[in-house]
Amino acid sequence: GESVGLHLPTLSVQEGDNSIINCAYSNSASDYFIWYKQESGKGPQFIIDIRSNMDKRQGQRVTVLLNKTVKHLSLQIAATQPGDSAVYFCAESGVSGTYKYIFGTGTRLKVLA
């Protein structure tokens, strides 16, 4: 059975709608941010990243927005599909040069048919 995401905040979205997942990060000195997707029984997988000198970055169906003023990161998924159902984590780079990423609490995305 699945234990990942069991007690995490859940976002339920209708298939085809857009999803917005939010994340507050802790360190104003962090200069690199990543969104990961974790499906049941798997390790986290890289989705998209952004550096602190950018406000927005787009990938295929995904967009990451960075607001450094309020230390906020968001992931937008366009035309959400059933395969998008997973737990999503943001990560910040923490102390520069250490490669020690600090992970956010995670959000479980449920796509409704």
Place this chain on the structure above:
Amino acid sequence: SAVISQKPSRDICQRGTSLTIQCQVDSQVTMMFWYRQQPGQSLTLIATANQGSEATYESGFVIDKFPISRPNLTFSTLTVSNMSPEDSSIYLCSVQGWSGYTFGSGTRLTVV
């Protein structure tokens, strides 16, 4: 990006025993990272493992409880020692890639 093989994928262990988790990478990497993911929680870094030196542990994690080996640039092991039910978690190894980490598929440990 690197491909990581982690085993076992899951195990159920008796309290007081130890389990060694193996992580094999298909390319040479300098640093390997071990994370713990408790049920319904996010990922917490246990330690950073560099080849040829002792692992660096994060606050709250000690070598006696989580000994780590790093015999070469493609392999590492994490041992969970003297297990208790509180050690029930998913344990993940990861390596730094061009964009953040690449993770193994994790070891789902249940201690009874």
